[in-house]
Amino acid sequence: MKGKQGFVLILLIIIPVFISGCWDSIELNKLSIISGLGWDVDADTGQVTLTFQSIIPSETKGAAGSSGDGGQKRGNPLHTIQLDSSTGSSAYDALNRYSQHSSRRTFYQHTQLYILGRSAAEQGIYPFLDSIARNPINRPNVLMVVSEKKARDILSIQDGMESIQAMGMAAEIKLSAEYSQYPVVTYLEFAQRLLSETTAPLAPMVGIIEQAGPEGVRVKKTRINGTAVFKGDKMIGHLNEEESRGLLWAINKIKKGFVIIPGANLEIVTAKSKIIPELQDEKIKITIAIDEESNLLEYDGHREISSDLLQDLEKGQAREIERQVMAAVEKSQALNADVFGFGDTVHRKYKKEWPVLKARWEDIYPYIEVVVKVKTHVNEIGEINKALMRD
């Protein structure tokens, strides 16, 4: 019994030495927390430039405390974030070079955005995607964004109310998706589309605009202004605002938002859509069935609000939605990029015929007949039920 007690005592002394945690912990002030990661590739040399937007934790706290004197901060826009770039022959080469000249360890667990420079996206981003997926410190729900110019340019702009620009932009993208303007695309969704045999990957595209700021200074701001369309890992074009909306209608990603028709503005309450493929004599016909309900927000006609009028509004609305979807269809057929995932729906329904169709998909896609069927319903008309003005 004595021996056993002694053994337990020795164990109690030895075990804590090995399992006491945090022997390799790194304190917050030794970390460089990356909020946004930019990827640019030099078209001539193929050199990769990574841009790191890191958060300076002590500064974010200071900024929040002194929000009252915003004027003072404006002179120094990058007060809470630090921007740094490094160039190398590959993603990890650039990363290692950055680590060597950085005073802090990089920490990716809170990265909000991966920003791909346009020219890098056009050259192919496979090396970037691979280096992200392979490394366990990266998470699958980071947002993907394509920058109209260089990724670094976007990351260097201090926009709006957020002290950490990448977080602000992530919020902006999520909000624009909530208002059904542009798609929000996570790394996982991008990769899923890339792995599909025919579907084209997408990412929202961000550009830079200039606005008149206080004291006549021109202020740069970031704006989402399109949807980048990829074929494989290469960007081949983009959809504009209207086409992006049309895309969202077709792929069932409409949540909130507005439909504007001549004389009236309607707020979307619910929207559902379905892509139904049909195969007849080797010809593919796609029906996009959209079911939409909305409330009347503004109406500047003088007619009394009657059920006839609402039917007119419903028809007008259906026409508008159809126009948007067809705009997206035409653009995607011109690009020959299956942004809607028509190929996948055909694959699901016609498994046997798919291998043949898949091989010829490039030739088939631009000539697919697409029919849009929209059913709309106006639910509510607001607090008044007559026109404010008489004819």
Next chain:
Amino acid sequence: MSLENGKISSFQLSVLIIGFIFGASVIIAPGQGAGHDAWMAIALGLTEGLLIAWIFTALARHFKGKTLVEINSLVYGKILGNFISVLFIWYLFHLGALVLNNYSRFLELELYPATPKTLTLILIMLVCASSVRRGIEVLARCSLILVTLTILMAIFDTLLVVPHMDLHNLLPILDIPIGKLLWTSHATAIFPFGDAVAFLMVLAFVNKPEKGRSAVFKGVLIAGLVLIGVAVRNAAVLGQMNAIYTYPTYITAQVIDVGDVLTRVEVLVAINLITMGFFKISVAYYGAVLGLAQVFNLRSYRPIILPIGILMVILALTNVSNTAEMFDFANNGYPIYTIPFQIAIPLITLLVAKLRKLPQIGGDQA
């Protein structure tokens, strides 16, 4: 007289089998080779797994209250029987080392990149050694708590990830060549279901031996159904990426994001692995230690616990040099390598016993 005096109930046996099957399969997705048809591969594999379970429980029913080592020496005689037993013990030993290997690889990649593998292995091995030392009863008792927790966590993860699911990802059904599906389902039958053959060393200690088979079936079936659910969930969330990621269940948990607040719950999956892996390692470890003690007629199996454990850690550190090799072996080698142990040894032993008209043992024991 007996090396193990503990008794477990048939209910405890079922739960222990669930924990054992979850072992490494909570992170290494079975049936991954079948892409989005993984659930079907698991369903077919489950059928074959039940068949394997039927064979080895038939053997256990013929010789109630005997472990495989004792059965072998009854059926084949001392020398040949012990030889076959040693082969089977090697399988258990190797199984434990493989699970340890998965375990340390996962933890090193996802959770403890700076901690040496040896340390994680030694720590888990100490826990397993302690539970083996205390016998099967203790292991069975703690399985009830931990398996319940694991299933609850799996349900919790699944509920939270519902908004990210797209059931279209499961279509079209049966999208891979039938040969590949059958191979994958056979691989699934072997790992994780067939590995339950290790319970030939445990079935002897069920207090009502005649209920052993139904307990094994229940355990395998419940574990299989949970794994099918998990496979459906992973494919619905990850789509095509399901086949790309090494640990899809872990990534699926990473996707969870409830209002930007409830995120980063993937560590629950890691906890599941740590607890369930403990059962798989412990049962294999226990079987190997007990079997070896019986082969060499030791009075107690306790003195060889630590030596075997140390050897297991060493094998785990050296037998597979990288994850690619591990998956290559798991997908292509393991389903064939284990056939002698999981199917041939129990089946042939049973047939020889019937041919030699050996009497059933322990029929009247309560």
